[in-house]
Amino acid sequence: MAEAIALIDCNDFYVSCERVFAPRLLGRPVVVLSNNDGCVISRSEEAKRLGIGMGAPYFKSRRVIEEHGVAVCSSNYELYGDMSRRVMCALREFAPEVDVYSIDEAFIRLGGRGGRGLEEQGLEIRKKVRAWTGIPVSVGIAPTKTLAKLAARHTRTETKSSGVLDLTGADVQEAVLGATEVREVWGVGPSHASLLNEAGISTARELRDADVRWVRRRLSVVAARIVEELRGVQCLPFEECPRARRSVTCSRSFGELTGSLEDLRDAVALYAERAAERLRRAGCAASVVTVFVLTDRHAAAPQYGNSATYELASPTDTTGELAWWAQRGLTQIYRRGYLYKKAGVILGGLRPAGALSMRTHGDEQFERARRAMRAVDALNRRHGRDTVRCGLPRAPDGRWPTKLLLRSPRYTTRLDEVLRV
DNA sequence: TCTGGGGTCCTAGGACCC
DNA sequence: TCTGGGGTCCTAGGACCC
Incomplete structure (x- = not known):
């Protein structure tokens, strides 16, 4: 043969993940929302039949959702990511x-x-x-x-x-x-x-x-x-090994608009930290840092968007260094008088972090910073995200805790949120 | 009132080179 | 009268994916 x-x-993946732990969701229409409960990003078959569109703004479908008693979940990426790993593990059996x-x-x-x-x-x-x-x-x-x-x-x-x-x-x-x-x-x-x-x-x-x-x-x-x-001619190769990442982005829309540089500084600090964490988890270092800000493109207010990119003399994977460049960029592109909706940090020029030993050699400060990062990552892995944070954020979890009013428990990755029977 | 987040690759056009 | 030809690199923007 x-x-x-x-x-x-996986069928309607995010909805299916929710259903695994909440059987009351079986057989009825269910949707999962994006961050800030903004858009519908997963729908059960029943919800599709009600005409709720993929990627449609939540507020536009709200009436039909309420009329038909559609169950609504905020997104729970920790749960979905873990369920995804389980599915992939199962496939390796075949x-x-x-x-x-x-x-x-x-x-x-x-x-x-x-x-x-x-x-x-x-x-x-x-x-x-x-x-x-x-x-x-x-x-x-x-x-x-x-x-x-x-x-x-x-x-x-x-x-x-x-x-x-x-x-x-x-x-x-x-x-x-x-x-x-x-x-x-x-x-x-x-x-x-x-x-x-x-x-x-x-x-x-x-x-x-x-x-x-x-x-x-x-x-x-x-x-x-x-x-x-x-036509049956294979052009897309079967990729046994995951391809090397080219960039890492962390960006968010804010729960509410802000015009203040201080607010943006907090946000950018958090995004740089998150991006750096992901970078280290992937075993990479970055040599390009981009920061961007955007106003609300749906608003009638004056629009502004800009970004700043820095090419680093030598690659790094430490939060402090990456966050410093992000802040510097923010200072460059920030303009008073606009209401900002979104900001983000993009790390590029990725390469394996192993090559950093070249730089570490003879640079004691950098070596210390990297050891500190390893310790911080280990603590956060063990005791949960943000047990230790870098810098001095004004609020423990940033200024705008993303709105996730309807998020299900992280059943499989948080001990205090496991399913109770 | 309310519209996500994270990626990849390709193309066109300009700058520059010999 | 009559303006070469070929190449590389970079970037912004577009298109697409989930």
């Missing part, structure tokens, strides 16, 4: 190499295993992941990643479906591609979809059969690769 690629896609694509999706390779068919293997994966983690998944099986994505999506939207679709056969490919709109193809966004539609290409099958040179010219090389992938 020829090798095939399977995409395992294939040694798992290509983790996002928090709720992964590719694995499927071959002939003891003569069992691909669909049968897909059903077993689905059953086991469900049993071990409580998360329902869809499985798409095909010769390429793009076709596997298409298969998983198709089986999820079909009303009578086993949750598994084997798209390796020519006939089933023909039928499914013909029934899939081009804008549903992975990598085709709204802009490319309307361009393709104008050219008379409206289904995935028509895109597959389009002139690849024309697609290359009018869209991009990425789009040309999609065409090849739809």
Whole structure:
């Protein structure tokens, strides 16, 4: 049996995570909101049927949510991240190499295993992941990643479906591609979809059969690769090892607007700290620091947005140094008289932190700072985030605790929040 | 009143070089 | 009359993903 690629896609992932620990949410419409309870970012099937849009502002769906008694959860990324790790662990039982694509999706390779068919293997994966983690998944099986994505999506939207679709056969490919709109193809966004539609290409099958040179010219090389992938030619490699990160961002919209530099300083200090923590967890050091501020683009008030970027003489992974540059940038770009909605810190020029020993050698101050970071990280890992903080924040948790009024307990990662029976 | 956060890659155009 | 040709690097902005 020829090798095939399977995409395992968790259904309505954030909602499903909430349901694992709160069975009262089963069978009823549920949505999960973004930070500040701003947008709907995950919906149960029941909620989708009520017409609640993906990414739609919460306040716009509020009426339908109240009318139909939709359960509403603030996002709980600690829980989702941990559940994701469990799902990926389960998948490793089926294939040694798992290509983790996002928090709720992964590719694995499927071959002939003891003569069992691909669909049968897909059903077993689905059953086991469900049993071990409580998360329902869809499985798409095909010769390429793009076709596997298409298969998983198709089986999820079909009303009578086993949750598994084997798209390796020519006939089933023909039928499914013909029934899939081009804008549903992975990598085709709204802009490319309307361009393709104008050219008379409206289904995935028509895109597959389009002139690849024309697609290359009018869209991009990425789009040309999609065409090849739809034809069954592998262009997107299976990635056994996670690719090296290129940047780390920490940014937030504020619960309320502010015009004060002091407020922005607090926010930027917190974001720099968070970004630096993530940087160290990834085992990286950064040599480029960017800080940005933005006003509320939805407001009628005067708009302003700016950023400052610094290239560091030598890379670092210490919070103090990174935060210093972020503050310096903030001083540069801050303008009085505007009401700010959002700020953020981006760390770039990433490289493995191991190479820092070059710099450490002979730089005692830097060496001390790095030892301090290791100690701080260890304490925070052991006793919970923000047990130790860097610098002197005005408020223990920043000025704007992100609004998370409806967040569920972090069942799997906080001892004081475990499920009580 | 109320619109998230974190990423990647590609392209076009300008600056600059020989 | 008649203005080369080819290359690299950088950046901003666009498009897409979840």
